[in-house]
Amino acid sequence: MNIGYIRVSDKSQNPDRQIEKMKAIGIEERFIFVDRQSGKDFSRPAYQSMKRVLRAGDLLYLDALDRLGRDYDGIIDEWKDMTRNIGADIVVLEQESLFDSRKFREMGELGKLMEDQFLSLLSYVAAQERKKIRTRQREGIDLARRKGVRFGRPRVETTKDFRETIERWRNGEVTAREAMRICRMSPSTFYRRVEEWKEELR
Structure with a gap:
């Protein structure tokens, strides 16, 4: 069975581009799982639902590796759990020539070694990008505060009485x-x- 997993960072972002991409390769909408949540960990409802459905022989599609997550160790652990423990395969559409676990599986032990090396490199890149995003957000908030912008709920003014x-x-x-x-x-x-x-x- 072909399954798609999609993640956008928050509710304001639109997952439609990724959804259409999954439909274009023939994945039924009921097998497309969508999270609107940060990739800092894997306690996401749609992601956990997807893993409960995933079986040996299934093929999971991701738009990009960072859609799986942005935690270095977590990406590697989850990838290995799905491909080696569950027995499913994963294809990353943006790096399909590099990230199609079926190719690594065909190469046996050498394939595992190469897969580990590629995963380590791209997981590191995904984790570093998350750090950059957090730094940019922090810098933006600090700058806004220096300009007098207030964050949080507006203050409720007292009434006359x-x-x-x-x-x-x-x-x-x-x-x-x-x-x-x-x-x-x-x-x-x-x-x-x-x-x-x-x-x-x-």
Whole structure:
């Protein structure tokens, strides 16, 4: 059976190009597994579902090696688990001339040695690319912060009668739930702002 595995890094990215590629080589849509998640590890729902379906003699297609993952040791371990323990084969479409495990299998022990060398090289490249991406993201965030951009949820401003409501709550005139309703705040925001208000009074 032919199976396709697809991964994009987050929900904002579109997997359609990879899906169409898999369909073009004759893989049925029900056997195309798609994750919208980082490649830092292999605890991805679609990936784990794919491995549960994968059997000896199956052929797994990847668009590129980094779609499998971006963890150096993990890529090598998962590749070997699927090809040597499960007995399936893997084809990486972007490097098909290099990465078609059927070719290595035909070469016996020499093929295993060559496969290990190629995997080590390209897994290292995939892992380094992930490090570069994280560095670029960190640099971008730092630059944005220096320019005054704030990240996270926008701060909920206190209402005019916030302090009056807090005083009533502290005096037992209203319940905490009623005070939150008046101030239009969630419990976490309400108690955080109460603590901030206390700090202002010191």
